[in-house]
Amino acid sequence: MPPKKAPAAEKKTLLGRPSNNLKIGIVGLPNVGKSSFFNALSKTDLGKAANFPYATINPEEARIPVPDPRFDWLCEVYKPSNRIPAFLTCIDIAGLTAGASTGAGLGNAFLSHVRAVDGIFQVVRAFDDAEVTHVEGDVDPLRDMEIIQTELRLKDIEWTEKALDALKKTTRGLGSTSLADRAKKEELATVERVLKTLTTDAKDVRKADWNNKEIDVINGLQLLTAKPVTYLVNLSEKDYVRKKNKWLPKIKAWIDANNPGDPLIPFSVALEERLAPLSDEEREEEQKNAGAVSALPKITQAGYASLDLIRYFTCGPVEVRAWTIRRGTKAPQAAGVIHSDFENKFVCGEIMAYEDLREHGSEAAVKAAGKLRQQGKPYEMVDGDVAYWKAGA
Template sequence: MPPKKAVVEKKTLLGRPSNNLKIGIVGLPNVGKSSFFNVLSKTELGIARNYPYATIDPEEARIPVPDERFEWLCQTYKPSARIPAFLTCIDIAGLTAGASTGAGLGNAFLSHVRAVDGIFQVVRAFDDSEVIHVEGEVNPLRDMEIIQTELRLKDIEWVEKYLEGLKKTGRSLGSNSLADRARKEEIATVEKVLKTITVDEKDVRKADWTNKEIDVVNNLQLLTAKPVTYLVNLSEKDYVRKKNKWLPKIKAWIDEHNPGDPLIPFSVSLEERLVNMSEEEREEEQKKIGAVSALPKITQAGYASLDLIRYFTCGPVEVRAWTIRRGTKAPQAAGVIHSDFENKFVCGEIMSYEDLHEYGSEAAVKAAGKLRQQGKPYEMADGDIAYWKSGA
């Protein structure tokens, strides 16, 4: 008999098991966070001011995620309504050294970070005597150290407190009941979390965890478990010439401390100029300076960092992108549209965007045998086009 194939356990994702995830803009005061939020959301919600703590209450905006597939589907179906995928973005007040012990707006700031699922960390790498720096001088490496240290210190405080409570209630554990064994395993995992951020000096998201451990980690809602995308705010001149003295050092710092995290250079001052132009003017200006807006790339990176994907529903009435988390099964994906679709799920008729793009029409996809009926176990792929069937 042929040997049985080893079953590979599907990795549980770090973070909230939800499709409605949010990303927060984090950084020291006066690094360009609120100005970045304004151009990203094309609003004046974030008050950009030349002094610390201009932003106190977090502002929220839904940013359309650029997607060539969505644009092509709209051109093909010519729908009455078109609804792209969105990334929910939060502008959070600036953090300062000592935030973990309540300095500045420390506790409020950290509670706002705890409420989001991922982080855009804005790092200032431009000199401007008119824009003060809370630490006195521009040094992005120091700024990154401050943020990482403060988030870790708050996590350490939180985990120590949680572990203390677990051990108090776990003193009488001695039996081999399922409940006692589960509690012992939880204590061991929380101790491992504490070792990771204190002894190993690693962010929680950079450690290796089993699926059982991830369930415990997710329950803790730790600041250092959230994915980070580093956004380096350059002067327009440096961004256009793709050169800045800090960029190689920032890249080296990320490779040493948080390898694999995305680094995207951009220029708030350039984005502020481009955002107020018409589409034609913007294209002309970008050709003239030889550089393009980084906002589409940033939005896509933030969306991907949260393990979000999208599937489409298409027709003459509406083309719509639905946001789901990677690994979502068909019934739960249908449930994003309406809970009845999940509760009374029968099946989904699924085709891939690639097949529709290649064959040109639904009829041609069907004729080629590429339209598939999928049941409850089916895991959605990014770019699927779905028609759901549910019971009465």
């Protein structure tokens, strides 16, 4: 008898909305540099930067091009008349204060704006400046991070308790025989476990281990602590240039203890504001003079990756374009990002890896090397694929 094949590992469902059009929100206490950071990142003055709390009330939105040397190389090779990189949609959200979960400050409006995004850039202030008041009176990043974590968790606990009460009402008197009844009971057990994670275990939802059925339930709850967080520490320009700040090791230790694995990126809003209006040549010169480079490309890439987003490319003399999809997307759904007809009438994809195109130098050479593959509906897209779609009439 031939040996039995090992069962294929179950594909892990991703936390969050099952969409390719995801957004990241800038979150933090008032006066930590959120709107100034948003303006520098988006090269706009949409964010209302001011030295008082709640200068931002309605969220501002901008699409930020995601730097990618692969895209730049493809543009050099194809010399297209149109170049469209991948974008990260970024939202500037009002400052959060202690008590927001019970409605203090702009509490409920703020938390509904956080609920509407898919990931979080948490801006943490680690610079002293007598000119810029701190809503808590003094600069203490650990206290600030604790406030935000507590407020997000408290709101999640409130929402989870409401969901639990509603479920308990509908599951009373259910039998255990029908599949629908069993599914309802499993949903109830998951929501109870979510509440235990937030209260007894004192953990963010994204830091617990969940199976696929549980993740489907959690995604329906739209919890704040299920969203990925990238910590951005705003330093003075002097500290950023010398790569030294008394708070950085303490912030790193706090993240390791509370949310291990979350990325931490130091940057300086003061430097970014100076660099933002400059031309590419001027920026290069200024970075050389300052002895430090902008952290914005790294921040944009980290935010994009935190949402489990990848891109594939379509190339030709008319257009080179990066298309954003979620990790694990199959070929027909990836084609559907361009047009729904490509998904509905999908035939196949002609796909080559970016690395193969780079190595061989042209499509013809990739084809001659036998590296151009025809892929059908089960194919899962890989970051950096170069694709041509074939669809039925």
